[in-house]
Amino acid sequence: MRYYQIDSPDSGLVVRTNEEAYDLGTSRAPVDSFLELAKASTVSGTDVDSIASRLVETAETVPRADFDGNLARPLSPDEVWAAGVTYEISESAREEESEKPDVYIDVYDSERPELFFKATASRTVGHGEDVGIRHDSSWNVPEPELGLVLYRGEIVGYTIGNDVSSRSIEGENPLYLPQAKVYNRCCAIGPGIVSAGSIDDPHDLGIQMTITRDGGIEYEGTTTTARMHRTCQELTSFYCRHNSIPELAVLLTGTSLVPDDGFTLREGDSISISIDSIGRLENTVTEV
Structure with missing residues (x-):
């Protein structure tokens, strides 16, 4: 899976699977950044993709127009x-x-x-x-x-x-x-x-x-x-x-x-x- 941040204050972490993109910030357990996803992966003992796969079931899709040409830095590394x-x-x-x-x-x-x-x-x-x-x-x-x-x-x-x-x-x-x-x-x-x-x-x-x-x-x-x-x-x-x-x-x-x-x-x-x-x-x- 591929993970992105969109240049919008209302967007969480966006995951792309095939041709669909989902805002994990709108899922039942909101995830706003890749750091949050990595933390959840460590706590649960599962990989990041397994967690994201479950979250997309309740996440909203991201329109292609909002995704293309609107990408921000994907993480804020220490x-x-x-x-x-x-x-x-x-x-x-x-x-x-x-x-x-x-x-x-x-x-x-x-x-x-x-x-x-x-x-x-x-x-x-x-x-x-x-x-x-x-x-x-x-x-x-x-x-x-x-x-x-x-x-x-x-x-x-x-x-x-x-x-x-x-x-x-x-x-x-x-x-x-x-x-x-x-x-x-x-x-x-x-x-x-x-x-x-x-x-x-x-x-x-x-x-x-x-x-x-x-x-x-x-x-x-x-x-x-x-x-x-x-x-x-x-x-x-x-x-x-x-x-x-x-x-x-x-x-x-x-x-x-x-x-x-x-x-x-x-x-x-x-x-x-x-x-x-x-x-x-x-x-x-x-x-x-």
Whole structure:
């Protein structure tokens, strides 16, 4: 099943089954957010889809007109973290941007992955909103990634993430990574959440990204999560180690779609990221 939030104060959590959408906020046991559904799943010992399947029996349907073009951020994560150098092409790209490339070779080949804090809920945006690029960076790129939705450290769903990055800042010195990654509107999440039980293999999903500017295509690329050097469970395990993890988090799993070195995002660009079985995340770019 797929779960969404509609940009309306009167709407609860929306679940989509085949061609019908239901507002679980109108069911006999109202559910207003994915966090509430995940909590109920843990308390009852059943998966989120089983609970939703029962609730739709008494929930109102959502008209297609209210659903299309009216999606909000599907969750409000306490934290967003991200993994780096999980694909070979990412390792190569970060070597090229950096004056200290050996650190990326070491991470790619080591047992311990690179994990870093990416955003709070206030720094994330949803489908259809503007993602940000830093005014003090001359080289900014989007990074399309499979996102793991974690409830108390367990994978309960998948979403799409855009880990927008300031490559000129990180390239100057790897110690500047927090400034290259964490700033206003630095991360997009959406358009919805697909339950963990609805994805047969998260390591075999096609990813596509298109960047358009002034009506023309500036970049277009495809890849697959089969090229990941790490597994989702491995990344989750390291994220949870010796870490007081929040109740609800998103862990981005890295990217293997990297535009050419001569490309940088500009204000007004449009970014479209699709992942098989999950959907399409679309955002425009603004300078922050």
